[in-house]
Amino acid sequence: MLNFFKKNAALVWAKKHVQKTGEFKKNSVKNQEALLLSLVKTAQKTLFGREHDFENIQSIKEFQDRVPVADYEDLKPYIERVKKGQANILWTETPEYFAKTSGTTSGSKYIPISKEGMPFQIAGAQSALFHYITRKKNADFVNGKMIFLQGSPEMEEIFGIKTGRLSGIVAHHIPAYLQKNRLPSWSTNIMEDWEAKVDKIIEETENENMTLISGIPPWLIMYFEKLTEKHGKKIKQLFPNLQLLVTGGVNYEPYRDKINDLLGGKVDIIQTFPASEGFFAFQDDYTKEGLLLLTDHGIFYEFIPLEEYGKPEARRLTLKDIELNKDYALILTTNSGLWAYSIGDVVRFIDKDPYRILVSGRTKHFTSAFGEHVIAFEVEEAIKAALERHTAQIIEFHLAPQVNPTEGLPYHEWLIEFEKEPENLELFRNELDRQLRERNTYYDDLITGNILQPLHITLLKRNAFHEYAKSQGKLGGQNKIPRLANDRKIADLLEIYKL
Structure with a gap:
């Protein structure tokens, strides 16, 4: 009876959620401008806002004239002050979290996530699942076990700001209705030795009714290969009720054949586009190519034609200016205090109604x-x-x-x-x-x-x-x-x- 209730409740929630998203899909251009001006107004009194005359910004063009495109090195002096516990630097308050990532030129990067920004990280993943349930008209997976192959959820603190890997931070915000079904255990999740961790995950999952597995493709392959080697069976033989893979971080296509071979049976795939800086897009129709760009999730987007990226005269386009099937460097302004920030990803639009993208590369790769x-x-x-x-x-x-x-x-x-x-x-x-x-x-x-x-x-x-x-x-x-x-x-x- 409980399983029946959970499944049907998920179907109802999903349908209502998808209906609500119709508004932002139709009004993305208008909403994006309003969002930028709202972010600027909120941050007027911050150090960054005062230095860039936020008080007199009334349009996208005025923002672009006053705020140059920045990378982590450009924002690092501000972030270093935030790391010392100073408020009102990039955003009105100190961040709720720092997502710690590895950088090549900057060493470790500390990406701020505000209390306003964190809910959107979770909402993006939830919305991906709700769209899938509605399109599939099936929520059976909610009654099985789910595994999230992720970094350690253990946090350190920097002047009271909780700091860790994004996937570990997100682990603290998994909805209560999924917690009972979630694997692996806390003790396994905090293991730092990745190979030992995967072995332990296998012990905890090999005899369970796995219905959803999430992780970036290389992790999935490592997990699946070890399971197959241990049991001599394809993944769908071990987990006959496995319904869904949720993946992101890299382009899935080059891994598709390998993963399909390891699965040995039909499993649906949802591709997502999350990062420490925000949750940007997800596959709203698992049967079609392209990721729905989330234009109402606290992030204002700009797009620089890839051939112009890094040049002084490079154009900073908004949604109304983009062309299909062209490559653009992705620039973000967020409700966590990143301003005209170049994340390093390259995207290509394949649809405008609604706006759907492919992640086509990295500006440095x-x-x-x-x-x-x-x-x-x-x-x-x-x-x-x-x-x-x-x-x-x-x-x-x-x-x-x-x-x-x-x-x-x-x-x-x-x-x-x-x-x-x-x-x-x-x-x-x-x-x-x-x-x-x-x-x-x-x-x-x-x-x-x-x-x-x-x-x-x-x-x-x-x-x-x-x-x-x-x-x-x-x-x-x-x-x-x-x-x-x-x-x-x-x-x-x-x-x-x-x-």
Whole structure:
């Protein structure tokens, strides 16, 4: 009886929620401007607001004229003051949390999450599930066990501000109606050794009625592989009632075939776009491509055409200005005190009614040693197409330029760890090169102009990327190995894993 009630209550809640979201989908442009002006008004008396004349900002253009695009280094002096317990610096109060993330140039980053911002982190994930339930007309998963593969929920404190990984922070806000069904246990969740943690998670879940599993694709694969190795069965054989995977953090498509193979049966997928800076988008229709941009969740968005990013005259576009199928650097102003903040992600709009996006790459993750500016979306689509034509499967890859080869012209080197190698590697290489040339005209011009030779593939041993991540202290957590680089720092370290 209780299970029947939970399932039907979820169906009713989901339907009501989806109906309520209709307003923001129709009025995104108008609501975004109103949101920005509201944020500016709230922060008028903050240090940042006084320095940037918030009191006299009455339009988006006036905001853009007064507030330059910033990265973490630009905001770091303000954040350092907040870390010392000072209020009214970036936002009216000190943050409720700092989400601690790893940075390359700045060391650890401390991203503020205000008491106004935190509910939207939770609401984004809830909304994704409610849309799924409504579209599927099925909420069976609420009666089974759910696992969230995440970082440790243990917090430290910096002048009274709770600090930890975003996934660990979110663990403290899981709704009460899901807590009973949630795994793993607290003692397992706080383990820092990721491999030992996954082993313990397996112990706690292998005999349970798992219906929902959430995590970024590399974590899912590691968990599924260990389960399969231990039991000699596909995941759907172990968990016949598994209905849903919720994932985010990286593009899911390059992992889809591998995960499908491990599952061995039909499981629905919801892709999401969360970050420490906010919950931006989710797949509101699990049967279609694209993520619904959340324009009423305390975040004002700007978009810089990728080819202009980093240039003084770069245009800062808003929703009304964007074009479909173009790549934009994502710029955020949030109700946690981030102002015109460049998060480093690149998005591509595929729909305007409502606004739906794909995450197409990172502003710092590209290959352009020869002026080609190849981005993640292009290489991931190229390898997906090549794999389909050659029935091969990959585990992971990394692309780096080889500027000074021992002989011949320079080239792109693809270091690939295959799950299943193509029958003919040379044909696969040619196909991959052709697919990339179709997607990037600059790369094609370099090949046809004999500036570059066609790409090379270097085969890596099994578990190469796992061992590399482990050797760099980047196993688990929010760590993701960049798939593209403009130098050979990662490529050279991967050399020792060559076949």
